[in-house]
Amino acid sequence: MNRFAACSNCARAFVPAARFRRRPCAMRSRALQTISINHHLYEVHMSARPITDVLRHIGGGVFLDSASDEMQALVNAVDTSGKSGTLTLTIAVKKATRGGAMHIAGKVSVKKPADEPMEAMLFATPEGNLIAEDPRQQKLDLKQVPGASDAPPSALKTA
Structure with missing residues (x-):
């Protein structure tokens, strides 16, 4: 009893071969190899190594x-x-x-993704230097108020 095999990749039908042989397939990326199953010879694609x-x-x-x-x-x-x-x-x-x-x-x-650039806001002086404080803005003379505390109030009232 002769059996026919078909290539699942290129849909080409193969007849049983008379002897072991290799030949290029229509896919060209794989070769055909003849194997024997139950005393019948079939041509199949050789699998690629991972x-x-x-x-x-x-x-x-x-x-x-x-x-x-x-x-x-x-x-x-x-x-x-x-x-x-x-x-x-x-x-x-x-x-x-x-x-x-x-x-x-x-x-x-x-x-790799580029890191975010580091930034600073500086102000230019008439001499071409950069400083952290705006030279056009007037400085305030701030003082500590006597008796004022930095601690939060001890009891808060709620409604």
């Missing part, structure tokens, strides 16, 4: 750990400021000179 498995190998795991630390710092900064920020992971892939190996390099970039 990217987190690859990221764990960059720098012996330090890359992924530093990305996690930067993400935590970014979340705290966004929570504090209420403004948005970004975390960018850059993965560079380069073919090694021999042996079919690949050289993978990773970089973490963080753009």
Whole structure:
């Protein structure tokens, strides 16, 4: 009994294959692999390895750990400021000179929300200096009133 299989990603129908082989699919991002189930051969898509498995190998795991630390710092900064920020992971892939190996390099970039600028209101003098008190405003000669206390009244009357 021959069975037919269909690719769920590209909806291409496959007939049982006579022998094990790999060939490119119409999707081009995955290869087809022939597998045997109950003595019948079927062509199926090979699954991709999760990217987190690859990221764990960059720098012996330090890359992924530093990305996690930067993400935590970014979340705290966004929570504090209420403004948005970004975390960018850059993965560079380069073919090694021999042996079919690949050289993978990773970089973490963080753009945290900008801090609010510190402000002060100062007044300009005719000489071009800045001072905290308005030079055009007259100063009041304030004095302490004898017998006055800074303590609140002991008993308050209510209606």
